[in-house]
Amino acid sequence: DVKVTQSSRYLVKRTGEKVFLECVQDMDHENMFWYRQDPGLGLRLIYFSYDVKMKEKGDIPEGYSVSREKKERFSLILESASTNQTSMYLCASSPTGTGYGNYGYTFGSGTRLTVV
């Protein structure tokens, strides 16, 4: 069964800590995405990557960075965690190009991050 795996379901970190959220996919997808999900705001795109070592800012990149050294792994980094980064973080992947129909995005289970 194809899968997107996020390394942690729940994380509690202190303000100012550097936080790494890891995501691994086993589908050989070119594209990978990081979203945050907050009640009433839906999914907001933080960063995405369409190839190894390539990254593009999404709608809310401030306070975050990403790393994609290998095709299967996309990491989200909070350089100095703040309480307003408490959220659910979702990773997704997809094959490249339009017209991929029943593939769409495959999501991980999410990481609920609490910054105290």
Place this chain on the structure above:
Amino acid sequence: GEDVEQSLFLSVREGDSSVINCTYTDSSSTYLYWYKQEPGAGLQLLTYIFSNMDMKQDQRLTVLLNKKDKHLSLRIADTQTGDSAIYFCAESLTDSWGKLQFGAGTQVVVTP
């Protein structure tokens, strides 16, 4: 950018039909999607429709697409308590290499 719009909440009785509506933005979208998110979980692809179709049926799910009005709907027949979830619609953006634009999600609560 422009938003994909959905109503935020829907309450439905068990056994009734649910209809979730969505208005999208890109008239050239190739595919439109419905995702389901159960509590504490990621999003799961529920169904999709290709833009040259106006209806797709898959067991209890019926997707209707009105391209003229850029309106998408998801009908769930015989709604069950296990259908309680957040439902997101999404469109594929033609000016990108496969990026999806999501709505804010509709919380569906099924009552006995």
